[in-house]
Amino acid sequence: MADAALISVSELNRLVNLSLNRQFPALGLQAEISQITVAASGHWYLTLKDVQASVRAVMFRREAAALTFEPQVGSTVSMNVSVGLYEPRGEFQVRVLNMQPAGAGGLYEALIRLQRKLEAEGLFDPARKRPRPSRLRHVGVVTSLSAAALRDFLVTLRLQAPRLRVTVLASLVQGADAPAQLVAALNRTAELDIDALAVVRGGGSLEDLWAFNDESVVRAVVRQGVHVVSGVGHETDVTLVDYAADHRAATPTAAAAWLAEPDLAHRNRLNTLGRDLRLSIQSLLGTLAQRLDRAQALLPNPRRAVALNRMRLEQAARELASARRHWLADAHRRLERAGDQLQHLGPMAVLGRGYALVTGPNGQVVTHVAAVEPGQALQVVLQDGDLGVRVETLSKAPRF
Incomplete structure (x- = not known):
């Protein structure tokens, strides 16, 4: 070297x-x-x-x-x-x-023969095709998980219809095994509650896109019970799936934009209605404000009435407070007089005037001479104490 x-x-x-x-x-x-x-x-x-x-x-x-x-x-x-x-x-x-x-070429000849056959069966008839729903909640997309087309499709939907739910049905989109996987993915849509379906793939040669010219794939697209949009290849690429689909989009991005249109139109309509509602409310508020101004000009000044009522309330409050003070003072005086009367009539006042309260052995009050006997012990209550006495003599003659 x-x-x-x-x-x-x-x-x-x-x-x-x-x-x-x-x-x-x-x-x-x-x-x-x-x-x-x-x-x-x-x-x-x-x-x-x-x-x-x-x-x-x-x-x-x-x-x-x-x-x-x-x-x-x-x-x-x-x-x-x-x-x-x-x-x-x-x-x-x-x-x-x-x-x-x-x-x-051989592939092209085979494609033309199959196209004529399926067309003769009415699979590409515009009258058979389903319209796009006016409202979409959930869409499916059949493509490869590694395809750039899937990324473009999802980004477009996220920007234009962020509330739209998307389910990806993964499949090969190129090679000998692609047709069988595409058919299996398309058959799975019956299990999903979707409103529309997209079949997407990036551009390529005739051989690269050949799976989308397969008869079984085309028939599986026709069997779908929902609106189908195809976004296979670039604008110049055309496959039999494009003819079988209800709508052909030039690219995967265009397919996503097609499915986003109803949601976008609905949001634009809501925005328009919201703007009209705001303008209507503003106009109504302006009209009501003018009516209120005119009504205020015709009615008495409410501030003067409020001030007068406030003065009346304050005067009534002062009178009520004065009446309450007088009532309390009078009640206090009456209470003092009643207390004096009670004190004058009370037992101690009577005892203070020389009277005594006599009770027997069992505590019963003695009010008559006949209720006692000579030699019986009694209790005498005076103003300043008690006396224990014994009866020696009885006399029924009053002393005074």
């Missing part, structure tokens, strides 16, 4: 390109076109294929302008090409020098 000359990657790619140009200066080639991209510069970038392989190709603006027909994806064409390497990326490619139609 030390003796070998070192070259750069750019030099390596240049040498390989020169070698290919010398060894294959021009070749006749027949292939099927599976993808076409026309750049703003006017150059065409194509993918050419047969049943076993594919190759990238470029057709510069001058050669493309000389074409006498318009190549289509799926067409089989005959062309003269030079073989080389696209040096900046080290990619093998052929340069198309001229091109002639050579009949439709």
Whole structure:
């Protein structure tokens, strides 16, 4: 390795390109076109294929302008090409020098036959298609969980219809197993309470989108009991699912916008009604304010009536307070007189005038001479104490 000359990657790619140009200066080639991209510069970038392989190709603006027909994806064409390497990326490619139609490609022919068959059955009949509901609460979307199309779809719905519930039905969208998975996902919609369904996928070649041309997938779309919108590929991509769907959107983003329209229109309508209601209320309040001003001009000044009533209340309060004081003073005097009378008539006052209270052995009051006998012990209560006495003599004649 030390003796070998070192070259750069750019030099390596240049040498390989020169070698290919010398060894294959021009070749006749027949292939099927599976993808076409026309750049703003006017150059065409194509993918050419047969049943076993594919190759990238470029057709510069001058050669493309000389074409006498318009190549289509799926067409089989005959062309003269030079073989080389696209040096900046080290990619093998052929340069198309001229091109002639050579009949439709196998995939394209199969697609046309199936389209005619399903169309004859009425599967694409506009009269069969379901209208979009005026109100959507829950939508399903059939696509790959890793697809950029799903992200674009969800972002658009989140921005335009944030209250809309979304259920993702995951499926492959490309490859041999994609049709069976798409049918299984579409069959699951019967288990969901959805109002509409979207089938979305990003752009690609005819082969990339072929699962959406599968007859079983198309029939599964037709069997749906809800409105179906397809957003498969880019605007120039058309599949049989687009024909079978109730509405075709140019892209996954456009499909989300289509489903968001009812909610967006409903919110706009609510905003309009809210604005009209605010204006109506403001107008009504203005009218009522004017009526109130006119009514106030006709009515007496309420402040004067309030002031007069306040004076009356204050006077009544003063009179009530005075009457309460007089009543309390009179009641106090009456209470004092009653107390004096009670004190004058009380037992102690009577005892103080020389009287005594006599009780027998059992505590009963003695009021008659006949109630006692000689020798009986009695209790005599005086003003300042008690006396224990014994009866010696009895006399029924009063002393005074």
